[in-house]
Amino acid sequence: MLTGAIFLHDAFTYTDKHIDGVPVAPLALHPERGGPKNLPVVKSYLSDLEDSEQSELCEKPHLVIVGGGWGAIGVINTLKTGDYHVTVVSPETYTTFTPLLPSEMYDLCQEDIMNYYPKMCRQDVSITVIQSREHILNTYSEAISQYAEKKFMHDGVGLITNARVAAVTPTSVIYTKKGADGKPESHEIPTNFVLWSTGIAMNPFVARVSSLLPNQVHRKAIEVDAHLRVKGAPMGEVYAIGDASTIETSIVSHLLDLVDESDKNKDGKIDFEEWEDMVQKIKKRIPMSEEHLSRVRELFDLYDSDADNSLNLNELAVLLQEIGHKITALPATAQVAAQQGKYLGRKLSKVARQRSVLAANGLTTEAGVDEAVSSPFRYLHLGSLAYIGNAAVFDLGKYSFMGGLAAMYAWRSVYWSEQVSSRTRALLMIDWIVRGVWGRDLSRL
Numbered sequence: 001m002l003t004g005a006i007f008l009h010d011a012f013t014y015t016d017k018h019i020d021g022v023p024v025a026p027l028a029l030h031p032e033r034g035g036p037k038n039l040p041v042v043k044s045y046l047s048d049l050e051d052s053e054q055s056e057l058c059e060k061p062h063l064v065i066v067g068g069g070w071g072a073i074g075v076i077n078t079l080k081t082g083d084y085h086v087t088v089v090s091p092e093t094y095t096t097f098t099p100l101l102p103s104e105m106y107d108l109c110q111e112d113i114m115n116y117y118p119k120m121c122r123q124d125v126s127i128t129v130i131q132s133r134e135h136i137l138n139t140y141s142e143a144i145s146q147y148a149e150k151k152f153m154h155d156g157v158g159l160i161t162n163a164r165v166a167a168v169t170p171t172s173v174i175y176t177k178k179g180a181d182g183k184p185e186s187h188e189i190p191t192n193f194v195l196w197s198t199g200i201a202m203n204p205f206v207a208r209v210s211s212l213l214p215n216q217v218h219r220k221a222i223e224v225d226a227h228l229r230v231k232g233a234p235m236g237e238v239y240a241i242g243d244a245s246t247i248e249t250s251i252v253s254h255l256l257d258l259v260d261e262s263d264k265n266k267d268g269k270i271d272f273e274e275w276e277d278m279v280q281k282i283k284k285r286i287p288m289s290e291e292h293l294s295r296v297r298e299l300f301d302l303y304d305s306d307a308d309n310s311l312n313l314n315e316l317a318v319l320l321q322e323i324g325h326k327i328t329a330l331p332a333t334a335q336v337a338a339q340q341g342k343y344l345g346r347k348l349s350k351v352a353r354q355r356s357v358l359a360a361n362g363l364t365t366e367a368g369v370d371e372a373v374s375s376p377f378r379y380l381h382l383g384s385l386a387y388i389g390n391a392a393v394f395d396l397g398k399y400s401f402m403g404g405l406a407a408m409y410a411w412r413s414v415y416w417s418e419q420v421s422s423r424t425r426a427l428l429m430i431d432w433i434v435r436g437v438w439g440r441d442l443s444r445l
């Protein structure tokens with residue numbers, strides 16, 4: 001019966017679309033040219049006039065999303081359909097999951113390649129992880145770190161800690177590690193495949209955006225304010241989220257504005273009452289500073305070097321600079337990118353719904369629409385999890401949980417629920433079933 005229903009459904013999917021007489025936007029066929037290189041500028045699509053739904057959509061504000069990763073998917077999934085004319089520009093049509101790859105490679109060798117090339121696998125294949133710190137997974141709890149290290153040792157994955165890679169050649173990796181006498185010694189491991197996963201750098205597009213804008217001095221990412229607006233770009237028109245961005249942590253750059261807003265008696269100094277007001281304003285501008293500003297009185301007294309019961313500009317500058325240095329930037333993880341994406345999607349939907357009311361109140365994008373519809377972005381750390389080769393570890397702050405297959409299934413269920421659509425959920429499930437029954441696909445190795 002089920003097979004019959006599948007065949008019946010399948011038979012109805014082979015239909016010819018009637019395309020005669022469907023209008024085509026002339027600008028899509030002959031786009032205007034512009035920019036320094038006089039290239040065609042895409043303003044219309046072939047489908048823009050296809051039907052009434054499309055024509056209505058192309059009247060909507062145009063939202064261009066560059067990239068199709070965790071952050072972008074967060075935005076797309078949260079936006080209300082029809083609020084924006086959305087274009088996604090991305091080299092891939094899928095989102096890549098990037099779990100702890102050495103574990104996955106170990107499983108591939110043990111579970112699949114071993115069946116076909118047992119001799120080669122036993123004698124010639126080895127996997128080594130080089131880590132500059134004392135432990136792997138060093139941002140997780142110590143118990144988890146030790147568990148992962150024992151698991152790697154048990155699986156025969158070589159682990160070299162406290163070592164720094166000095167060079168990667170076509171056939172080897174050269175690293176240095178302190179010897180027994182404390183002096184650095186050089187070592188070499190022969191390699192066929194090297195996976196470099198030590199942190200992020202700007203990709204060419206991000207580097208170019210950053211270089212073209214004023215106020216962008218961060219070396220690794222585009223700096224955004226607490227509302228995720230790109231600093232130096234027209235307010236409320238360009239946002240950056242995820243790995244490509246970093247939220248500003250410098251409070252001292254807002255010093256003059258803060259003094260202007262909080263110095264009520266305009267004496268050029270900040271007394272304690274004004275300082276309390278300033279703290280609220282700082283927390284609003286840079287929510288990540290919150291935990292460092294909890295001891296309001298203590299801070300005031302500590303930085304009031306001349307003990308005149310007020311903070312002058314110099315004292316304030318030192319205070320704000322030191323607080324800024326204590327703020328840690330958010331980590332470049334999928335969790336941060338996804339939360340930022342969802343935050344931005346919700347905000348853009350609100351802007352779309354309230355556009356006429358905002359305009360009636362004289363609020364344009366330049367004049368703080370973001371502040372009117374939403375509070376600044378706040379990251380909520382829900383815990384960390386990692387797959388470590390047919391086992392998984394969970395670090396949920398107060399609790400941590402690690403184990404074999406049961407934990408791995410828990411890890412899989414989280415990844416499965418984080419998929420972008422029912423289609424990708426089905427594809428992933430089919431992939432796991434295929435792996436379980438027939439093993440991984442080795443045809444492209």
Ligand SMILES: Cc1cc2nc3c(=O)[nH]c(=O)nc-3n(C[C@H](O)[C@H](O)[C@H](O)COP(=O)(O)OP(=O)(O)OC[C@H]3O[C@@H](n4cnc5c(N)ncnc54)[C@H](O)[C@@H]3O)c2cc1C
Nearest residue numbers: 067068069070071089090098205242243332333334335337
């Ligand atoms: C090996 C590895 C393991 C990781 N493990 C974990 C983990 O276990 N847990 C975790 O939370 N995070 C993990 N991360 C980090 C996580 O993958 C990233 O933080 C997350 O993907 C960031 O999301 P994003 O949307 O900012 O960027 P991405 O997901 O990287 O998406 C960026 C998108 O932009 C596209 N793009 C790039 N340049 C252009 C361009 N010029 N034009 C158009 N499109 C472009 C890319 O093709 C891609 O689709 C890992 C990362 C790596 C590399």
